[in-house]
Amino acid sequence: MREINxxxxxxxxxxSAVKLGKTLNKVATVVxxxxxxxxxxxxxxxxxxxxxxxxxxSEQNQLKTQIKALEETEQRLVLVKDRLEKVGEVYAxxxxxxxxxxxxxxxxxxxxxxxLDTANLLTGSISISFTAENTSVLNGVIDNIIGSGLFESIxxxxxxxxxxxxxxxxxxxIGGSL
Amino acid sequence: xxxxxxxxxINTKGSIINPNxxxxxxxxxxxxxxxxxxxxxxxxxxxxxxxxxETLRAAESDVSVLATKVEILREISAGILGHTDTSIMAMPExxxxxWTLWQIKSLAQTHEVEISSIGFGSQAGQSGLGxxxxxxxxxxxxxSIINYLKDVETLAPVMILDVVGLSSDxxxxxxxxxxxxxxxxxxxxxxPLTQPITRLSQSEEDLLNRLGRLNRPEFTTLFxxxxxxxxxxPFN
Numbered sequence: 004m005r006e007i008n009x010x011x012x013x014x015x016x017x018x019s020a021v022k023l024g025k026t027l028n029k030v031a032t033v034v035x036x037x038x039x040x041x042x043x044x045x046x047x048x049x050x051x052x053x054x055x056x057x058x059x060x061s062e063q064n065q066l067k068t069q070i071k072a073l074e075e076t077e078q079r080l081v082l083v084k085d086r087l088e089k090v091g092e093v094y095a096x097x098x099x100x101x102x103x104x105x106x107x108x109x110x111x112x113x114x115x116x117x118x119l120d121t122a123n124l125l126t127g128s129i130s131i132s133f134t135a136e137n138t139s140v141l142n143g144v145i146d147n148i149i150g151s152g153l154f155e156s157i158x159x160x161x162x163x164x165x166x167x168x169x170x171x172x173x174x175x176x177i178g179g180s181l
Numbered sequence: 182x183x184x185x186x187x188x189x190x191i192n193t194k195g196s197i198i199n200p201n202x203x204x205x206x207x208x209x210x211x212x213x214x215x216x217x218x219x220x221x222x223x224x225x226x227x228x229x230x231x232x233x234x235e236t237l238r239a240a241e242s243d244v245s246v247l248a249t250k251v252e253i254l255r256e257i258s259a260g261i262l263g264h265t266d267t268s269i270m271a272m273p274e275x276x277x278x279x280w281t282l283w284q285i286k287s288l289a290q291t292h293e294v295e296i297s298s299i300g301f302g303s304q305a306g307q308s309g310l311g312x313x314x315x316x317x318x319x320x321x322x323x324x325s326i327i328n329y330l331k332d333v334e335t336l337a338p339v340m341i342l343d344v345v346g347l348s349s350d351x352x353x354x355x356x357x358x359x360x361x362x363x364x365x366x367x368x369x370x371x372x373p374l375t376q377p378i379t380r381l382s383q384s385e386e387d388l389l390n391r392l393g394r395l396n397r398p399e400f401t402t403l404f405x406x407x408x409x410x411x412x413x414x415p416f417n
Binding site for chain 1: 200201202204205207208209211212215216218219222223225226227229230233234236237240241243244247248250251254255257261262264265268269271272308309310323327330331333334339341342343344345346347348349354361363365367368371372374378381385388389392
């Protein structure tokens, strides 16, 4: 029996369309395989990381438990560190203690040659006033102070003479150090 | 659908869509859908994995910090922690003015120095430090006074020799002195678990040893008295 196709000629499949269709089919297959691989890789990686994360979290919890057990030690350490920090702040403040030591050396160097009247020990400076019977004693004392090397600068702030007492001298000495 | 007439088979099957278009459109449509799915899979998967990687990295970092913390806490010498009292004595929690005054007076007795004209003044503190300035006159011979002043900073709680003015008075000297002492409230909470801690540095250990050499105030412990016994019977 003869077969008659009533469809118009324009409905005939063209060779180029078949070729393009085949190419597109191949592309679709490649995309599908890529999609499948992506899903497998994503799920696999996610599962792997989840497992690793679970292990790490478990280790973290173990360590936290150990730290809890050592809490008293931590408390003491934190306390000691806090106190040391505060003490450090206090010790960083200006103090006249170095001047006391310098003053002790100064007294040793001038000895009993003069009569010490007053002294002021401030951070970084010492001022003294004393009375010397005569100029030779005064010269000796000044030489001793200069020779001691205890000060960076020595300033004569007052110098008076009273016949009944002798020479009254005031010195300001800066940069006291041993 | 086919039908036969006059010995002829007529094919009416087929759609209105052009078969050329059909041949290209189906795989094209499939590619479009698959591409969208691929894009969604990659973007969602990548962002999930990225988040998980970050979480894992943070957790690993925490584990490292915690492990170091445990190691430090286990290694820390008991000797250092035994200095807790020393550090609190050096920097008390509350106003240490009276302790300081007691210490100053005790030291004066040791050095045969007489203390008078005692006064208290507030000392401006910084970063949680409270302070009080104690002024007094110390009377004695020059050597005693110098030794006394040298030893003031060896007392606990820590104190700073602020000002010293010396004047002679009938063969003796009077040292007009100001001493500052400080206190600070204790820390109230521990740092977060995952915050790293450090060992005491060499300078901190040196400072702790220095504090250990300070002369502490002596405290008297009062014990409860014995319970009163029954009254004596005056008739027997």
